[in-house]
Amino acid sequence: MSTPLIDVRNLKQYFPVKTGLFKTEFLKAVDDVSFSINEGETLGLVGESGCGKTTVGRSILRLYEPTAGEVLYDGVPVTAKNIGRMRQNMQMVFQDPYSSLDPRMTVEDIIGEPLDVHKLYENRAERREKILTLMDYVGLNAEHATRYAHEFSGGQRQRIGIARALAVNPKFIVCDEPVSALDVSIQAQVINMFEDLQVKLGVAYLFIAHDLLVVHHISQRIAVMYLGKIVEMGKADDVNYTSIHPYTQSLMSAVPIPDPDYTRQRHRIVLQGDVPSPLHMPTGCPFRTRCRYACEQCAQEMPPLTDRGGGHMVACWVK
Amino acid sequence: MDFKIRRDENGNPRKAPFSIQMDLSKFNASMFEKATEEEKSQQDVMSESTTFFKDGMRKLFKNPLAVGSIIVLGLVLLIIIFAPLVVPYSYEEILSVNGVRDKGAKNLAPFEYSKMEQQYIEAGGTRFPHIFGTDEQCRDYFIRVVYGTRVSLVVGFFASIIVLVIGMIYGSISGYLGGRVDLIMMRIVDIIYSLPDMLIIILLSVVLQSVLNFKPGSFLDSLGSNMISLFIVFGLLYWVGMARLIRGQILSIKQNEYILAAKSIGAPTGRIIRRHILPNCLSVIIISTALQIPSAIFTESYLSFVGLGVQAPMPSLGSLANSARGGLQSYPYKLLFPALTICLIVLSFNLLGDGLRDAFDPKLKR
Numbered sequence: 001m002s003t004p005l006i007d008v009r010n011l012k013q014y015f016p017v018k019t020g021l022f023k024t025e026f027l028k029a030v031d032d033v034s035f036s037i038n039e040g041e042t043l044g045l046v047g048e049s050g051c052g053k054t055t056v057g058r059s060i061l062r063l064y065e066p067t068a069g070e071v072l073y074d075g076v077p078v079t080a081k082n083i084g085r086m087r088q089n090m091q092m093v094f095q096d097p098y099s100s101l102d103p104r105m106t107v108e109d110i111i112g113e114p115l116d117v118h119k120l121y122e123n124r125a126e127r128r129e130k131i132l133t134l135m136d137y138v139g140l141n142a143e144h145a146t147r148y149a150h151e152f153s154g155g156q157r158q159r160i161g162i163a164r165a166l167a168v169n170p171k172f173i174v175c176d177e178p179v180s181a182l183d184v185s186i187q188a189q190v191i192n193m194f195e196d197l198q199v200k201l202g203v204a205y206l207f208i209a210h211d212l213l214v215v216h217h218i219s220q221r222i223a224v225m226y227l228g229k230i231v232e233m234g235k236a237d238d239v240n241y242t243s244i245h246p247y248t249q250s251l252m253s254a255v256p257i258p259d260p261d262y263t264r265q266r267h268r269i270v271l272q273g274d275v276p277s278p279l280h281m282p283t284g285c286p287f288r289t290r291c292r293y294a295c296e297q298c299a300q301e302m303p304p305l306t307d308r309g310g311g312h313m314v315a316c317w318v319k
Numbered sequence: 320m321d322f323k324i325r326r327d328e329n330g331n332p333r334k335a336p337f338s339i340q341m342d343l344s345k346f347n348a349s350m351f352e353k354a355t356e357e358e359k360s361q362q363d364v365m366s367e368s369t370t371f372f373k374d375g376m377r378k379l380f381k382n383p384l385a386v387g388s389i390i391v392l393g394l395v396l397l398i399i400i401f402a403p404l405v406v407p408y409s410y411e412e413i414l415s416v417n418g419v420r421d422k423g424a425k426n427l428a429p430f431e432y433s434k435m436e437q438q439y440i441e442a443g444g445t446r447f448p449h450i451f452g453t454d455e456q457c458r459d460y461f462i463r464v465v466y467g468t469r470v471s472l473v474v475g476f477f478a479s480i481i482v483l484v485i486g487m488i489y490g491s492i493s494g495y496l497g498g499r500v501d502l503i504m505m506r507i508v509d510i511i512y513s514l515p516d517m518l519i520i521i522l523l524s525v526v527l528q529s530v531l532n533f534k535p536g537s538f539l540d541s542l543g544s545n546m547i548s549l550f551i552v553f554g555l556l557y558w559v560g561m562a563r564l565i566r567g568q569i570l571s572i573k574q575n576e577y578i579l580a581a582k583s584i585g586a587p588t589g590r591i592i593r594r595h596i597l598p599n600c601l602s603v604i605i606i607s608t609a610l611q612i613p614s615a616i617f618t619e620s621y622l623s624f625v626g627l628g629v630q631a632p633m634p635s636l637g638s639l640a641n642s643a644r645g646g647l648q649s650y651p652y653k654l655l656f657p658a659l660t661i662c663l664i665v666l667s668f669n670l671l672g673d674g675l676r677d678a679f680d681p682k683l684k685r
Binding site: 058061063083084087088091092094095096099100101102103104105113114117118161164168 | 575576577579580581582583584585586587590594595598599
């Protein structure tokens with residue numbers, strides 16, 4: 001197999017939290033996560049709020065300094081030294097289209113900022129031309145260029161954010177819940193646009209979301225996170241239809257399906273209790289406190305991700 | 320899982336958003352109607368593009384109180400600039416007629432002439448009226464009030480600029496660096512906050528009196544050591560409020576995702592501060608400076624009133640009010656003029672500041 005575009009190896013991201021006057025504990029936002037993404041591929045990353053999905057995305061782009069582990073781009077480790085150049089290859093689309101665009105800048109300046117920073121143009125005319133091309137990619141009219149971000153709707157703002165990410169012509173984009181803040185009808189448009197851009201430009205996505213249907217639709221593979229760890233990872237259909245990990249199963253059973261006939265006959269797995277605090281993680285498998293199959297081994301050791309056939313990786317002792 | 324997998328003709332699972340598990344055969348095209356051109360055009364109706372500044376100015380000029388205070392301040396400014404050119408008296412000049420000291424021109428009422436002046440006018444001379452009358456040392460009161468206003472406004476502006484510059488630099492360093500630097504810098508602010516400002520002004524003016532030796536007749540000399548110590552105290556003490564405000568503003572702007580976005584683009588720190596942080600706290604800076612001016616004027620007037628302000632004979636609104644206190648029962652209007660001017664200026668600046676805040680504060684928007 002050729003080198004994957006993005007290879008995340010044992011990534012750990014701990015945040016210090018002051019719990020007392022002199023006591024500092026570590027919040028394990030991301031704890032030993034490994035995955036890889038091939039060129040032009042989309043990996044969906046799902047999990048409930050606070051499980052570390054966003055942190056994974058930001059650590060890959062070194063918006064946080066990772067505690068341990070490494071990220072390889074095309075076989076080259078991403079370090080604090082080369083991140084400046086790496087940011088021409090890796091970009092990010094943010095969750096909130098309302099706060100991720102500077103209210104004092106015109107659309108032209110927002111999209112042009114990466115071009116300015118990396119000096120990707122010879123003269124003003126070329127800059128303008130590049131910006132207009134990008135706006136055309138994401139379905140914005142040229143006349144929108146001189147407007148301010150607050151004059152746009154959520155979907156249009158997200159398009160501006162995507163155009164900004166595309167400006168440096170990256171090979172890999174972290175999409176941090178790019179559609180969560182949008183209306184469902186707009187979600188579909190934006191998702192289709194992501195797919196079109198992937199076909200046209202060959203970019204790879206790490207698509208972070210908590211909407212399983214959206215993730216299943218756009219991703220070739222899906223990784224499920226729980227409390228900073230990947231518990232299941234595999235082809236989108238495998239994870240969606242034949243999920244093995246009890247957490248994934250309960251997630252899948254909670255997906256709202258707009259078909260009353262189906263909803264009536266299906267069986268929901270309702271988890272008991274709350275997510276444990278990431279400051280005081282349970283020993284062994286983090287999910288064992290809510291798992292109905294939990295056994296003694298689960299309390300002692302974290303189950304490793306093992307291949308259950310066809311690249312379907314699951315971290316569970318029981319199933 | 321017991322999900323039903325829908326497959327296309329090749330046997331691959333069918334992927335369509337939001338309809339994975341929905342039976343699409345229940346629907347067909349005839350159940351939907353196409354959007355008309357008119358409906359489509361409704362989607363892209365947008366308001367006219369305005370910049371943040373233009374938008375704010377438009378809002379400001381819609382606010383009658385703000386417009387009124389702009390007019391009042393404009394008039395006051397015109398008067399203090401041009402009145403000394405028109406009125407033939409100076410603020411320290413003791414009135415005289417044809418070189419003879421006019422001893423009767425003491426405590427005249429507004430528009431009243433002394434006996435000597437009346438004789439002079441009857442003899443065919445022209446005499447500029449004493450619009451506000453004269454004071455007990457035979458000086459024209461109107462021109463003294465005009466100069467007093469000049470001093471008060473100058474003090475107000477310069478004190479606010481001192482406060483702004485120091486507060487902005489200190490606050491933005493503290494807010495942007497954060498962490499331990501922020502902690503130490505803010506504790507210093509807390510300490511300064513707890514110092515009694517009046518005590519320090521009094522102490523400083525006593526000390527400076529003996530330390531500073533200004534050339535007699537220079538501008539600094541005519542302002543007096545009290546005024547210099549007032550500026551120094553503003554520079555030493557009053558910036559803390561501004562520093563806290565700007566620090567808070569920068570802290571909250573730093574949290575915005577567009578700062579993170581700029582970082583992920585690879586923008587260097589200098590660019591982030593220059594292009595993203597400062598433009599976004601500019602409105603708060605403008606507003607708080609506009610509100611700082613009246614408070615400085617007020618402080619100066621108060622200090623002059625208790626006798627710590629400008630050096631005589633240079634008048635300020637506060638010292639005029641103070642000297643009017645003596646003859647309050649006989650000449651109440653002498654207190655009225657400076658007091659009214661202070662009220663007018665302070666009120667106008669406050670209303671203007673409020674108007675600016677309403678127009679520019681993004682928190683009140685939408």
